[in-house]
Amino acid sequence: MSKKVLIIGLDAAPPELVFEAFYEDLPNLRYLMENGVYARMRSTHPPITIPAWMVMVTGKSMGKLGLYGFRHRRPGTYNDIWIAHSLAVKEKTVWDILGECKKQVVVIGVPPTYPPKPVNGQLISCFITPTTEKDYTYPKELKREIQEKVGEYLIDVVFRTEQKDRLLEQLYEMTEKRFKVIEYLMTHKPWDFLIFVEIGVDRIQHAFWKFFDKQHHLYQAGNQYENAVKEYYEFLDEKIGKLLRLTDSDTVIIVVSDHGAKRMKGAFCINEWLITKGYLTLKKKPENAVSLEKAEVNWSKTKAWGWGGYHARIFFNVRGREPQGVIEPENFDSFRKQLIEEIRAIRGPNGEPWDTEVYTPEEIYPNGKGDYPDLTVYLDDLSWRSAGTIGHNMLYLPENDKGPDDAVHSHHGIFILYDPNKKIGKKIPDISILDVAPTVLKIMGLSVPSDMEGHIVKEAFT
Amino acid sequence: MTESEKTTKRKKFTTISIPTPLFKKVKERIKGTGFTSVSSYVTYVLREIVAEKEEEEEPFTKEDEERVKARLRALGYID
Numbered sequence: 160m161s162k163k164v165l166i167i168g169l170d171a172a173p174p175e176l177v178f179e180a181f182y183e184d185l186p187n188l189r190y191l192m193e194n195g196v197y198a199r200m201r202s203t204h205p206p207i208t209i210p211a212w213m214v215m216v217t218g219k220s221m222g223k224l225g226l227y228g229f230r231h232r233r234p235g236t237y238n239d240i241w242i243a244h245s246l247a248v249k250e251k252t253v254w255d256i257l258g259e260c261k262k263q264v265v266v267i268g269v270p271p272t273y274p275p276k277p278v279n280g281q282l283i284s285c286f287i288t289p290t291t292e293k294d295y296t297y298p299k300e301l302k303r304e305i306q307e308k309v310g311e312y313l314i315d316v317v318f319r320t321e322q323k324d325r326l327l328e329q330l331y332e333m334t335e336k337r338f339k340v341i342e343y344l345m346t347h348k349p350w351d352f353l354i355f356v357e358i359g360v361d362r363i364q365h366a367f368w369k370f371f372d373k374q375h376h377l378y379q380a381g382n383q384y385e386n387a388v389k390e391y392y393e394f395l396d397e398k399i400g401k402l403l404r405l406t407d408s409d410t411v412i413i414v415v416s417d418h419g420a421k422r423m424k425g426a427f428c429i430n431e432w433l434i435t436k437g438y439l440t441l442k443k444k445p446e447n448a449v450s451l452e453k454a455e456v457n458w459s460k461t462k463a464w465g466w467g468g469y470h471a472r473i474f475f476n477v478r479g480r481e482p483q484g485v486i487e488p489e490n491f492d493s494f495r496k497q498l499i500e501e502i503r504a505i506r507g508p509n510g511e512p513w514d515t516e517v518y519t520p521e522e523i524y525p526n527g528k529g530d531y532p533d534l535t536v537y538l539d540d541l542s543w544r545s546a547g548t549i550g551h552n553m554l555y556l557p558e559n560d561k562g563p564d565d566a567v568h569s570h571h572g573i574f575i576l577y578d579p580n581k582k583i584g585k586k587i588p589d590i591s592i593l594d595v596a597p598t599v600l601k602i603m604g605l606s607v608p609s610d611m612e613g614h615i616v617k618e619a620f621t
Numbered sequence: 622m623t624e625s626e627k628t629t630k631r632k633k634f635t636t637i638s639i640p641t642p643l644f645k646k647v648k649e650r651i652k653g654t655g656f657t658s659v660s661s662y663v664t665y666v667l668r669e670i671v672a673e674k675e676e677e678e679e680p681f682t683k684e685d686e687e688r689v690k691a692r693l694r695a696l697g698y699i700d
Contacts, residue, residue: 228698229699230698244680289685293685317692317696469697564697
């Protein structure tokens with residue numbers, strides 16, 4: 160009898176919460192860990208939702224996919240970007256491979272799956288979907304079935320708001336509806352492989368981390384949202400328990416996250432810093448904080464500029480490559496080396512040393528294709544996010560520059576694998592996000608394509 | 622027009638029917654413009670619409686892309 164696989168994707172769920180802090184309060188996830196194998200899972204460079212999920216489901220690295228984030232700079236431009244979407248993914252996903260082998264699949268909310276591409280089964284796209292007025296399902300008629308089942312399907316919530324009660328309502332409504340749809344598809348459509356991603360985990364962590372983490376610089380004891388994150392996890396665990404009861408003994412359960420999360424210490428204004436260093440020159444200083452796109456940059460006197468986000472990206476203004484490039488190609492390497500040293504030497508607001516990592520494309524994307532940045536930077540090991548805006552008149556912001564955000568990303572997500580026919584119950588050494596796809600194919604009795612870059616998680620088959 | 626020219630013309634063009642009042646309206650509209658016939662004007666308009674449709678097959682329309690960018694900005698993924 161061939162096995163089926165159910166993948167439960169919890170966007171940004173960190174091992175520190177699932178394996179430790181909330182372990183006792185999540186009976187269903189704990190059951191999977193106590194009887195299966197589980198490990199910390201090393202995410203992509205950088206650890207961010209797009210491309211991490213696609214790396215996981217294709218078993219191909221970011222360089223091979225040519226997918227480096229939500230946005231990519233159009234080559235030869237300063238401010239022109241393209242947004243990641245499903246058509247940019249040219250490598251086969253596990254569900255493509257399984258579909259070719261006549262296995263039936265259900266795919267829900269895996270970023271980026273908009274616009275929906277045909278699958279051998281059902282697909283609901285992810286939060287890249289512009290609105291639910293668009294066709295966000297394959298086949299198209301599935302959208303009508305979803306509407307009949309749950310009314311308006313919520314693809315995402317916007318978490319950067321001070322209206323916390325309203326946000327909580329939306330989060331629960333979104334997750335409730337998503338699980339209703341999952342249950343419906345599990346029971347009404349044939350499937351051998353089902354994967355879904357619940358983005359609510361990431362959203363609630365960003366919005367409510369400071370309320371429970373006593374180490375957070377904005378934590379206030381006795382606040383009314385102290386249990387908001389934990390209660391959401393408990394709610395999720397209960398929903399997961401319901402799904403588990405719908406599976407049979409031939410279904411292997413895998414629980415994964417694309418990256419982890421941790422408290423944010425603050426935001427560092429990367430472009431302001433480049434200005435103080437003389438690498439970025441403005442024609443006019445903005446009166447209020449504005450994005451680089453809206454600032455008046457003197458490109459002919461600018462050597463480098465940066466992007467904000469949970470990590471920083473740095474681009475160089477190279478003669479012959481950028482429209483008003485100033486770095487001579489022969490000086491590229493020496494300038495890069497110097498800038499790397501200077502970024503590594505950045506200290507915190509109180510002069511404390513930071514554990515900053517700086518990567519060149521050759522280091523993290525060997526033979527990478529497409530539009531990657533010249534440098535990828537993790538400020539203080541990602542504890543400080545990067546603010547791209549200019550005009551703050553300071554380098555360090557205690558809060559995010561664009562609305563409240565309490566958490567940043569971390570390098571390790573979670574991996575739990577439970578086979579109902581085996582009783583293992585073991586924490587195993589860290590695995591890589593690249594190991595998921597080959598492991599799924601092995602479980603389902605398919606051979607692993609030689610160009611998949613990860614390894615089968617052997618401990619799951621002992 | 623020779624017979625072979627007629628054949629070529631037959632192969633490259635075809636006839637479609639539109640309501641006479643619409644034909645008259647279009648005829649009025651193109652007076653004084655560079656369009657020499659109702660057919661050339663209708664062809665031009667249809668090409669525009671078909672091209673628009675083809676653009677829609679890109680992942681995002683312009684409007685959608687702005688919408689997604691605004692959401693990603695609100696989510697903190699882009700500046």
